[in-house]
Amino acid sequence: MALVTGSNGELRYNGTRIAKCREFSIDISRDALDSSVLGAYDRTFIEGMRGATGSATILYDEDDPATVALINNIFSNSREDQAFALYLNTTSNKALSFNALTTQVSTPVRVGDVTACSVSFQVSGPIDGTF
């Protein structure tokens, strides 16, 4: 039984490891297109397109270039997708790789707490890799 924990995980942004990532998640969904026909009493569906969104919580470290680049991407006007890789297990190189655009950055700052940034992203195009 090969269970993995957070210690096996890693977030990479444009090929570079994000030094202090507290957590990341990805939600992959697929459209269910209604193909119901007249005369039937039960709906039928057919597979539509896939889409995915994700988020990551990163400790703000202004000395880590990859962290700063990821957070500041929200200010970029280049309209270019960025390369993300979510490693579920770095030992076996089990990763989901994709291009995405940053859609939200939120940064609560509290007394007595480490400043962490929550980054949300929208996947654009296919996801390479499997679970």
Next chain:
Amino acid sequence: MSVPFPNIQPSSRRFVPPRWANTSSRSQSGVTTKRLWGNKPSEAQLSLGFNNVRDSVADQILSSYDAARGSIASLTLPSLVFEGITGSLNARLQSALTQSGLLWFFKDDDPPEVESVAPGICNVRVNLVAELRMD
């Protein structure tokens, strides 16, 4: 010559019954006179929607359109086209189908529309008309 319409169940259906041909005239005093021409109605309308179907289904419908040369040849509609209609409405529609001289055709200048919505999946809309016509 009659061309078979594909045996596909529609997702939506809109039927307009055939109209009785008549003319009307109004006198200067405001009296309206109507005159009925013929003893059979004509030009029933049938709009069929096929939602989220595979591209092969759209191809079947377009092949039928080509075989009928558009609005030239009549169509043989399968009973599946009227699936889900019950009771007296079903009887009315069936009589519209079988009424002597009334034949179904693709509507003139209104070919089937194919809208692609996802890889291999599309929506198709077909407009038919039933006319009194020598086939």
